[in-house]
Amino acid sequence: MFTESRFTVIVGAGPTGLTVARQLQRHGVPFRIFERSPQPVDGSRGKGLQPRTLEVLDDLGLIDRFRAAGDDYPEMLVHRPDGLTAAWRMDELHEPTPEVPYPNMLMLPQWQTSELLAEGVPVEFGVGVTALEQDADGVRVTLDSGEVVTARFVVGADGGRSTVRRALAVDFLGSTHEEEQMLIADVRLSGLDRSHWHVWPGEPAFRLGLCPLPGGDWWQLTAPPTEASVEELVASVDPSITVTDIGWTSQWRANIRMAAHFRVGDVFLAGDAAHVHSPAGGQGLNTGIQDGYNLGWKLAVGDDALLDTYEAERLPFAADVLGISTDLHRRHVDNDADAMRRDDPVLRQLTLNYRGGPLTAERRAAPGLVQAGDRAPDSPLSDGRRVFDLLRGGHTTLLAFGFGGALPTLPASVRAHRLAADEVSAWQAYDIHEPSLLVIRPDNYVGCATGSAQDVLDYLKLLGH
Known part of the structure; x- marks a missing residue:
């Protein structure tokens, strides 16, 4: 039986929602976590875990599992039109220090990040939320099965098209640029070595990127929108490469937004439900995990004034990170010479802080x-x-x-x-x-x-x- 006064509903079982669940779980706070998809979401999606996120995983007791499954980002190999190649890194590998034990971003496909976070978490798959109502007795959550549950708190971690955010009528401020799109796909292929992240430049930007994903034989493909099939696209840069399998695919568009509020009554927004980013710089998934890390222990305490500090701390934090990822995105759009550099220390999220905040x-x-x-x-x-x-x-x-x-x-x-x-x-x-x-x-x-x-x-x- 759930204790009604402590019962929390989490909507969405991606990395953000699962981080909230793990925080509640270790504090002994009962919860239910719903995921609309009938099975764990697949796809490499956000594939980079920043150093601060690795510290969160250390605190959760998961760091060894993640490091065993993931790997450092490989060196890039640019295949020039003249047939020559040039190798370089987006950021140099850093040596651990006494203060920073995990100095480098870890590559891991998002499906595996979710899988590792979900171990031991009782996710209810194939269950969506259709409506929310709040009153003095709690938050009534209507499920698409017809079941109605009443919770003390609700966390909306259900993505950029968040049902929870829409039910709260919270403005999602920002802009969408339909003309700025990218094809992303997970593929298997032969004829290409896995020791590099391969990039073929084009005009005005690049034609194709193929990044080897750790732990198997999948690659993440990225390219500007094209009428060609994935097989034709790959063959156009190198006929010796053969695509043998196509998994998850997505047509990403530049949708850069942030919720006007992260708390409405006893309902909280986190992750992509609260802020959506360009993938440039690997900030979105990491910011979502840290939303969940911040919110989870505060929900476990349950104090109203303490819960107010979630928005006070995370909204400006997310706004800063959104600005960072948007700046990197604009460099890509403008084809700046340093558009692929990722050596700004702020990207590692170790220096972002809560100075001057309500809990400082x-x-x-x-x-x-x-x-x-x-x-x-x-x-x-x-x-x-x-x-x-x-x-x-x-x-x-x-x-x-x-x-x-x-x-x-x-x-x-x-x-x-x-x-x-x-x-x-x-x-x-x-x-x-x-x-x-x-x-x-x-x-x-x-x-x-x-x-x-x-x-x-x-x-x-x-x-x-």
Whole structure:
């Protein structure tokens, strides 16, 4: 039986909805997750997981599974019209550092990202939502089977054509450019080596891209719209390549939009239901996963003021990321010389922060480089563990740097760790120069940074402790 006061409905079982489900699951909060499609959605779709998303997967206990299934992005090989080739990378591979253990984007087809996130999650496939109503008793959700369920909260993670968003009558601000389209398809083929991402340039942009997907023999094909068949298109650039199978296909169009609100009453929008991006820069899927990561623990607490911070934090965050991906898209449209470069550090989403937000309390007179609102960095510890080991699990954490006396009496749900001055790496990672207390939120952002025990206790109340 579901406990009505805690029961949450998640609409959509893509990466965003599944991340919400996993957050609720580990906090013991009952939910139902509906997916209109009768089976898991196929297709490579968004195939890049950014470093910050890999840290989310680490916290969820899934990082080893994802890294075993995925791979680094391969070097590009440009096949020039004169018959010569040129190899280069969109971004150089970065070495891990103590603060950033996962510095590179991981390639993994989206169907497999969803499959790994869905393991152990009771998705109800073939179930769509037709209507929503809210009142003092909760949110009534009408399913296309005729069943009506009443939930405490509803999360709309049902894509760019979101039924939930439309039921809420939330404006989807932005623009659609029908003239800017791209063919995307998953294909099997022979006659081409899988060690590179192959690109054939054209005028004014490119004719064809073939990117090898990890874990099998599929490739993701991208090309401008064409009347030719996939087989004819591939043969036109190299007759020695033979397409042997065609799987998922899609005609992408430039639809760049963001919802005016991410919360209406007890209904929340996340992922593509809240913001749709150009695929340039690999930002959309990652932003959706992080929406779910932010929202899930707040739903588990259930405090109304805390839930208000979801929109306050994620809407401006999504707007920033939408601006980044739109700028990259425009470079493609304008055929800029650097249109394919992906070496801007902001794309890794490690520097995006909640500074100045409603859950940010920077109380130090002279804060260092890492401040309240920033992502909590990793670091090795003297006992062989890492800071991420202390944070993993979805709880609130108090990191006490250099405090020799008694720590404040904390709620049982908060874990405290002392980091003495000999933990040099951790002090350097957090840029600590004097005794400090750092409260790390359940989504592993620095929430409060202070030298006062009372500040910590006051801040914990904001998190529902």
